[in-house]
Amino acid sequence: xxxxxxxxxxxxxxxxxxxxxxxxxxxxxxxxxxxxxxxxxxxxxxxxxxxxxxxxxxxxxxxxxxxxxxxxxxxxxxxxxxxxxxxxxxxxxxxxxxxxxxxxxxxxxxxxxxxxxxxxxxxxxxxxxxxxxxxxxxxxxxxxxxxxxxx
Numbered sequence: 001x002x003x004x005x006x007x008x009x010x011x012x013x014x015x016x017x018x019x020x021x022x023x024x025x026x027x028x029x030x031x032x033x034x035x036x037x038x039x040x041x042x043x044x045x046x047x048x049x050x051x052x053x054x055x056x057x058x059x060x061x062x063x064x065x066x067x068x069x070x071x072x073x074x075x076x077x078x079x080x081x082x083x084x085x086x087x088x089x090x091x092x093x094x095x096x097x098x099x100x101x102x103x104x105x106x107x108x109x110x111x112x113x114x115x116x117x118x119x120x121x122x123x124x125x126x127x128x129x130x131x132x133x134x135x136x137x138x139x140x141x142x143x144x145x146x147x148x149x150x151x
Contacts, residue, residue: 001119003097005112006126007104008034012046029091030055031084033101033108035062036074054095056087062106064137076107081141084111085149088142092119104128110138118146 006014011032030052036059048055058080061073091097097115101108104127113131116123125131 001092001094001096001121002124003099003112003115003119003121004028004124004126005104005108005128006098006100007108008046008100008102010104010126011098011100025049025051026053027096028052028054028098029087029095031087031097031099031108031111032057033099033111034059035102036060054091056084058084060107062101062103062135064135076135076138076141078141078144081138081145085142085145088115088118089146089149092121097121105133106135107138109134110136111142114139114142114146117143 030048032048032055034046034057048057058076059074060076060080063069063073063075065075067073088097097112099108099111099115104125109125109128109131112123112125113134115121123131
């Protein structure tokens with residue numbers, strides 16, 4: 001099976017949302033990673049089309065634990081990793097994944113890399129040229145969940 005990684009604009013504009021394309025939407029589990037609003041930025045929150053029936057939305061910023069930031073950002077947490085791992089581990093077996101974040105370069109690539117490793121799926125990068133800019137913190141927390149829950 002496959003895991004497609006893309007950015008927010010491609011997800012909203014390229015992936016099928018027209019009437020009659022629901023058959024396509026039923027074959028994917030969607031992981032939508034969005035940037036929460038802050039006092040200085042509106043964020044990237046957008047409501048998913050309700051026809052994406054198997055989906056999860058997570059809100060966190062693209063930062064690492066040791067990043068020096070002077071504003072309140074939301075870091076991907078153990079609780080988010082647990083929730084996302086639970087979602088991922090209950091899928092597979094014939095379902096493909098569609099993962100997006102704002103740029104399709106870091107957070108979504110980290111999740112896609114994890115899905116590739118967990119299910120041995122083929123990874124399709126629609127925006128990123130390679131996986132070099134992935135968010136290592138997101139990947140490591142998902143991997144930790146896997147080790148804790150499945151040994």
